[in-house]
Amino acid sequence: MRVSTLSIGDELTTGATVDRHAAWLATRCAALGLRFEEHRTVDDDRHRITRALRELAARSDLLVATGGLGPTLDDVTREALADALGEELVIDEAALTRLEARYAARGRVPGERNRRQVLRPVGGRCLPNDNGTAPGLEAVLDDCRVVVLPGPPHEMHPMFETHVADTLDSKGDAEVPVTINAYGLAESSAGDLLGELAARDASPLVGIRVSWSILAATIRGSGIEPVARQVEERWRPFAYGRDEQTLQEVVGGMLGARGATIATAESCTGGLIGGRITEVAGSSGWYGGGVVTYSNECKERLLGVPSELLERRGAVSEEVAVVMAMEAARRFGADYALSTTGIAGPGGGSEEKPVGTVWIGVCDTTAGHPRAWARRFRFPGDRTWVRDRTVKSALQMLRLHMLDASVPLIWEETS
């Protein structure tokens, strides 16, 4: 079964937005055992959308198009589909009823623009959307099944599952690819460790990619599981999870399993570690809270970091990171605590402490008395980069500590 995809939107053809739907749909189609024919991107131009729909339908059995279904006048995908089919648009009464019910639940009535969203080509049908006002559309064009879905990912993804994936006869007999995720290793070391496993003619095939310093080895083909275990073994202790698992999920799961809690005391990360930890549903089970002490005054006032220490060693110092972690654990009554203090840039660097210098502190009180220590990192990259890698390094440090694994992480200064 040949599948093609079409992304529609001015924001894509002007480069304002990176098209992530293409990769998401390609991944899902591959998992469903569909053969990928072609992907196209066009702007919100009725003629160009119509042409792309016709051409792709002619060479595909299934065409999934996304975008251009919103209420505004530049959303013309409905009209283009009608043009491609040579049909008129009519109001879909069932979709209108759903739209009105959705508005009524909030005590409102849909306006003229929103009512445009329930138009469909005469011979097509509307696909219900549980997460937004725009229904999808389905029609048959030139023997090709055409499915049009709204652009917002939290609407498009579940609609693809319901209206496309679940309707296919073949769910794909290929083994589901497995991805092993790791953090704290350089890409070249990660490649060296995999050695012949990652050869281009190996079976199953192991592909490594790196995104925001998260290493991901994806294993495709047949006989996946034994190779996945070998990758985990070779990347030990840096490999932390599989597929969509995140560091914060894994660390949260470990804390939950131990019935342990964690607190945070953040300076340069400004709350990002707390934000990341609480991304995980159920995190109230292991996270009571934290403090963001961005200024020195706050470090003194909220955590009792001695002003003498701040003056003598500076806020970005081992001692301050240790006191922050220890005080966070104490004040929140937590089993573990993480602290960060560093220079995220672009300003604030010095010769001794250049931009990218960060101390990450850990406190462990599970032995009945608090033990705290800190490690120094020197992260390359800009402000966003430094802060993101600080969060990841802190979570990985805690994970490795809980596993009793002591290894330096990438960018750690081990002098």
Next chain:
Amino acid sequence: MRVSTLSIGDELTTGATVDRHAAWLATRCAALGLRFEEHRTVDDDRHRITRALRELAARSDLLVATGGLGPTLDDVTREALADALGEELVIDEAALTRLEARYAARGRVPGERNRRQVLRPVGGRCLPNDNGTAPGLEAVLDDCRVVVLPGPPHEMHPMFETHVADTLDSKGDAEVPVTINAYGLAESSAGDLLGELAARDASPLVGIRVSWSILAATIRGSGIEPVARQVEERWRPFAYGRDEQTLQEVVGGMLGARGATIATAESCTGGLIGGRITEVAGSSGWYGGGVVTYSNECKERLLGVPSELLERRGAVSEEVAVVMAMEAARRFGADYALSTTGIAGPGGGSEEKPVGTVWIGVCDTTAGHPRAWARRFRFPGDRTWVRDRTVKSALQMLRLHMLDASVPLIWEETS
């Protein structure tokens, strides 16, 4: 001048890699004043590449293709271009000399695989690549100029500048597009407010898109500035900035200009507001810090929220949001404070307080005495969605308060 782009590679059609070249090239082409016709993505299949080259050449004046020029056997773009042209491949002597010199500099000799990279169609030419072993290719197909560049971004980007951008007669005399950003309005209302400004045949052209509930109206064409001001006027007070400006930058800039400071007390957002505020370089000028009080115990211990209040009204209540904001302002000695308490889901909802219910509190002490209030929201979407919109709504609430503008935001419950 109509331009199309073509991305080539199995990693794109399997979804292993997100295609960032499409957006990068679209941005550069827009800046050069080229009219974008179509983007396509195909796998490393000789037949499909040939077909895409032919079809895109027929509807474009310039076609920029990327990928499939490497030394391995799955790189077949050279062969496909020759097929499309109906020409043979021959060795390009100048390119071979450059390749041999490149290897000689490291004391090596190129192998058979690498020598494949200096093949070109008889009537085409090789484009030097200063950052890699694969030259680009250029040829004329069906009156369309076809340029093929290697896939690695650090090779492709400079080659595009040298071999494409610098060779164009017109460097683009088009005005630079302007984008107006807004938050707090429904997309349909935003469209209604723009009315005829956003007509598909208007000049300049106004296109609206929405990403994570941030509305963006991009104005393209000529006579941009007066229309940009009209968009800002019609979207007042929700429009907060232009182009790359973020809410946290704008709010930070306003605080900085007033010499005012802000503190945060976060529950359901877990530190994300602090993280967002400190994303802005120089934010230590207006942000001292905050607390994350995720559990009730922390709300009592760190902010002195009365346990009686937590029991009687619940943590997700107007009163608790107000006390949190007030106590944050007091304890940090800040001029303003923001607080959040809500049910991000997926669990924890009830009939009275369903998932998505969030109270956002604001405290203002600039009149010499603290004033605090809170507003109730009911956000749709999943956990990530609810938390993200809570952060944006909190920042927009503070911005509107500082501007003395009092309007309800989208998803606010105004009973």
